[in-house]
Amino acid sequence: MSRIAAVFANLRAEGRAALIPFVEAYDPNRATTIELLTGMATHGADIIEIGVPFTDPMADGPTIQAAGRRALDAGASLHGVLDIVREFRSANNHTPLVLMGYLNPILSYGVDAFTQDAAAAGVDGLIVVDLPTEECDLLLPAATLNELDVIRLIAPTTSDERLPKVLEGSSGFVYYVSITGITGTRTASAADLARDIPRIRRATSLPIAVGFGVRTPEHAATIAGFADAAIVASALIEKLCATNVATVLEDVAALAAGLRTAVKIPA
């Protein structure tokens, strides 16, 4: 069983949802990223999403854009991100790591070489924002060959008719972009989730993670009522900017505690 599947199987048994915090690699430097990854894994993160910096992050809001800019200024590269993963894995072999980013750095690395190196480094899954299902044959065969989960984004604009096509070939979990908009801006309400999650549930047996605009333990708990995981990104990056690693880790612990208070709402 893959690390991601194992996490969700355990959580199902525990009856709680997963916390997936996000770290923009190299923001503001490599050492901080290692500290954050290691610390998050011991402060309640069930899976960690690592943002791969890109010059033109078209789906991201101001917070992640700025984080990516700082990261590139600090010398971030896709090779460097894999190197961080290798270092993290030398001490932690259980927390799943998912890389989230854009296609061009992967194409530039070479799809075959990248998927081999990523799997060997200890990456578990890939989220490629600008690779819709229509273009996924560029990546899917190589990712599958190297046992990397390709995690698909589903949006409020994805129709019921389109869902099966989008889910084709996806594994690990599905990532529900809960708003029409960029990261870190608006927040989906309980009513939105009650409307959206069941229709995705009908189309897939994969766990459903909800992201974009998740900021507080209360909101994470609301998500856990409907879905299987909450992804928190911009709020943590803002906290890191304003304070330090220790405070971010306190927030991660608070989010994890929030998820444990969630009341599951039957679909």
Place this chain on the structure above:
Amino acid sequence: MNELLKNSLRSGPDGRGRFGEFGGRFVAETLMPLILELETAYEAAKADPSFQSEIDYYLKHYVGRPSALWFAERLTKSLGGAKIYFKRDELNHTGAHKINNCIGQILLARRMGKTRIIAETGAGQHGVATATVCALFGLPCTIYMGAVDVERQKPNVFRMKLLGAEVVPVKSGAATLKDAMNDAMRDWVANVRDTFYIIGTAAGPHPYPAMVRDFQCVIGNEARAQLHEAEGRLPDVAVAAIGGGSNAIGLFHPFLDDAAVQLIGVEAAGHGLDSGATAASLSRGRPGVLHGNRTYLLQNDDGQILEAHSISAGLDYPGIGPEHSWLHDIGRVEYVAITDNEALEAFQLCTRTEGIIPALEPAHALAYVAKLAPTLDADKIILMNLCGRGDKDIFTVAEHLGVNL
């Protein structure tokens, strides 16, 4: 116009929006359903004769088409070689070829029932053209423009505001055209239900490259007929400047299947191809994915996109339309590069010999024509697209000539 032979070079893109390996639809899932809806709507419009007649009406009575074909006799004599003809798209309403595309797209937006328009702009020509058609049809309009460009193109910013558009200065990245396009995409993702994104060049996710090309083909179609009337034959060479490549594809496309017509696209070399400050995506880039399409891009070894440089804000873009990437790879079109200084010289040459102040974009094309014409016999014909007028550029040119306005 679109009833094409199977073995024609004009039959692209394929069902996946690809020209060879270039093009495609590399957008976030949130946008994907909209892109598909747009494709369906555009296909339906193309099949509806009333759509084309609507476009023709506005192009004739509002834009002022057909634009003239001008035999540049003094320039021809001074260069001493091939006959040079200008396709004068700088005479269009708003002063450039951009309006051809804006008319087509806004009429499509209306058919689709969209009630709000967004666009990106570099120099401001596409922004002005978009704001113009929005004023004409009474639609609210938001234009994304890099903060650096807002500063260096103040007259166009004021024009857009006069026309009723909201101009949003984009501060992310290098605050130029690439970043403006990112922010326009972000706006679109957040306003998917009511908003139509009028992309200004023949790039972006399918169907934009094909759609913008189709709307710009009026340039080549007219020029072909006009030159036939003037000379009774096809040109030997057709030349156009390339940023994203919309004016060039509009000129070239109707000649793609005429093997005897040599086609030359002129990229902006900036300070020089190997200066590190260039916008020549084909000459110095390699294939990658940005802004929804796979195409040649200026990028570093890690696949990070590089900032382009050109004296011409309209060519200052690190990518190029995907059909050009394909035409480059198959060798049908030759792509060359012209530096900032060469373009400045051509700008002055055209102004003084023909009494036409060209935009800095076609000044690049002209700089290459000035090199080429003397090498050809006097019975050869060069057709060049003079795609924009230079009023917007007089401040930039003055600065480079050391003149204080």
